[in-house]
Amino acid sequence: MTGMNGENNKIIFLLLCFIVALFLLPGSFFAQAAASDTADCNINLGPCAKRIGAAEIILDITPRPVKVMKELSFTVILKGKRADRLILDLGMPGMYMGKNRVILEKTAGGTYKGKGVIPKCPSGRKLWRAVVYLPEAGNSTANNNTKADFLFNVTY
Ligand SMILES: [Cu+2]
Known part of the structure; x- marks a missing residue:
């Protein structure tokens, strides 16, 4: 046995x-x-940049450190592409946290701003993903969008 x-x-x-x-x-x-489940953007040190094709997307979130349950300012600088407004979705990798969408309005050439709140995760996990949707040239419908992902840690 x-x-x-x-x-x-x-x-x-x-x-x-x-x-x-x-x-x-x-x-x-x-x-x-x-x-893919680790941060690729240290948002508490400064803005993060991603390149999608010919476009460059720079994301900044203030104030720093980026905290949950606090009003945050989201700024995206878009280079090499034009849009009237951008949509930013906030979520956690591998966990549905409800719909957390920030509309970024154009405030200057290539600069988009909006305000939003990151909810507190009951699990205590700190990794969040911000997805910036870029409208395709000649197609502003949501289906055919390209996107830039930023993975970052929030502070409690
Ligand atoms: Cu969560």
Whole structure:
């Protein structure tokens, strides 16, 4: 009997090693899935920039540090593309947090501003994703939009 359990434990141990290896293996699908759940924008240090095709999108959130349950100013500077207004969606990776949408109105050439609040997550997790939707040239419907993602940590 104990011999049998020992065999089973060995198999379980090897399986666990295999799963851990999948996550650690650079470039594997699992490593990428895990990597996408970390911040790529340190918003508390300053604005973050993303390039989507010919367009550059610079996102800033103030005041710093960026806190939950507090009115925040969202500023996007858009280069290489034109839009009358932009839509910014706030959400958490892998968790539905309701609809948190900020409309960014054009305040100057290429500058868009809006105000919004990031809700407090009951789980205590701090990673949020801001998605800026860019209208396609000649198509302002929501379906065909391209978008820029920013992953950042909030402060409690
Ligand atoms: Cu959450």
